[in-house]
Amino acid sequence: MKALRFLAALILIIGASSLARPIHARKAQFAQRPHRLGWEQSLQSGKPHGPWGWADTYPIARLTSRTGYDELVLEGAIAPAL
Numbered sequence: 352m353k354a355l356r357f358l359a360a361l362i363l364i365i366g367a368s369s370l371a372r373p374i375h376a377r378k379a380q381f382a383q384r385p386h387r388l389g390w391e392q393s394l395q396s397g398k399p400h401g402p403w404g405w406a407d408t409y410p411i412a413r414l415t416s417r418t419g420y421d422e423l424v425l426e427g428a429i430a431p432a433l
Contacts (some may be wrong), residue, residue, distance in 0.1 A: 386410055386423050399426070 385402030390410040392400035401409040412424040 386425070390423055 382402065389400045389402040389406075390413060393410060399409040399411070401407075408425045408427045410423040411426045413421070414424060415421045
């Protein structure tokens, strides 16, 4: 019984902590890998590749700096497309 209470408390704590971060931030984190793969495919083929088949946007540039900043610029990067 104590193990069941502990497990329930642990699940509640994990759930509450996951809600603490905005959903769009997690969505952006998960989308980074497919966007990077699309960027690599675009570099190899010379044609734009979206991160997934139904994507409204695709990477068109990569911004980097000596301080470690490394981000992709998306074509049509407006709220509905993201």
